[in-house]
Amino acid sequence: MKKLFTTFSNIWKIQELKERILFTLMILVIYRFVCQVVLPGVDPAQLVNTEKTGILGLLDMFAGGAFSKVSILALGVMPYISASIVVQLLGIAVPSFQKMQKEGESGRKKLTQITRYLTVAITAVQAVGYVKTQVPKEAIMIDHTMFYVLSGFVLTAGTLFVMWLGEKITDKGIGNGTSLIIMVGIIARLPMAIDQEVRSVFTGNDGGLIRLVLEIVALFAVIMFTILIVQGVRKVPVQYAKRIVGNRQVGGVRQYIPLKVNAAGVMPIIFAQALMFIPNALIGVFPKLTDSWLHQYTDITSLTYSLTFAFLIIAFTFFYTAITVNPTQMSDDMKKNGGFIPGIKPGLATSSFIDDVISKITFPGSLFLAIIAILPSFAVKLGIQQEFAHFFGGTSLLILVGVVLDTLQQVESYLLMRHYDGLMKTGRVTGRTGIPAASGSGAAL
Secondary structure, eight states: OHHHHHHHHHHHHOHHHHHHHHHHHHHHHHHHHHTTOBOTTBOGGGOTTOOOOHHHHHHHHHTTTTTTTTBTTTTTTHHHHHHHHHHHHHHHHOHHHHHHHTSTHHHHHHHHHHHHHHHHHHHHHHHHHHHHHTSOGGGBOSOHHHHHHHHHHHHHHHHHHHHHHHHHHHHHSSSOHHHHHHHHHHHHHHHHHHHHHHHHHHHTTSOHHHHHHHHHHHHHHHHHHHHHHHHOOSSOOHHHHTTSEEEEEETTEEEEOOOOTTTTTTHHHHHHHHHHTHHHHHHHHOGGGGGSGGGGGGOTTSHHHHHHHHHHHHHHHHHHHHHHOOHHHHHHHHHHTTOOOTTSOTTHHHHHHHHHHHHHHHHHHHHHHHHHHHHHHHHHHTTOOHHHHGGGSHHHHHHHHHHHHHHHHHHHHHHHHTTOOOSSTTSOOOOTTOOOOOBTTBOOO
């Protein structure tokens, strides 16, 4: 406990770190405050029973409750994430986008601008579906046509505002701004979820206190398992680890290539979740599709939803790993630094070997992600309230764990670079990147 207080004291001694933390907190408070502002022309008194369930409930969680409150930030940051996914996919399939990816900072700025324009287009489409299907007609106090037009502009501006807040946190705050905003929205729903579950357990004949204790123990176990998955395995399986080494030794220790079972982090599950929102968006725009086959994709407890979600996560895990981990680049870097893999020729043979290893260790990582993603469905089937069940896995838990680890890693880096003790006894916190924080004497190996 004394070490913990000492660590917090050290955090405030680092002026830059303190300013970044305070700036981040200020932006997050602004975000939560604006989430309470209802769309112009809507009577808040008519929004008493607007809690969402199913996939809409999950979307409401990501938006911090703004979705059910008919807030000006109801669509949150999800349109921006969807636009980012589209741009990344275009970077794989379209030569002009591939060229921009290779242009360095100038190319990155162009892609960022395209992502913003695409965000506007996606938000405009989603805004139409939202105001037509999620806003009660009795709550609209002005002419409906005028309300739909006005709301489209306001919701689009709201999403762009959230996107801007996220970028400011990334630039001047601490950690990934978009992830932090989503995390805060999820945490904001936790007290209500706990209250619903406690009321459900003690008002029914479902075991009372004993059931609640078992649920908490199960939740803790799932969190620990999720931490292991998000952090990944720091070394590849033994049969490969013995071969993937360099010919140089640092401090008498042979160095391993930092391959991970879960190199993609939480991005595959976010990508997959964004696609799973599409059927609901289509139903919102085209109400006649309500009774079609798309309806089964709006129920997170359905078998079809779970299987499709799991398949998309596995596919995106391989996709995201392929675009972020470059075996050819790793092979070239090894060759330039005098490294090699014993028994493997440098160049193409080394690149092929690393690619084969990555493919083999990515598959179990993708399965673990898929299992975590569909755990809330099983929790609901076992009688846990849906709001509370979201914290038993899925995107919400992965984002919470991942963002917390990343933020701790950021703080750890500042502390160790200033020669202060870290947050952990080992002095190293591993985030989703799997790279330990830098030490005061140089980069951690």
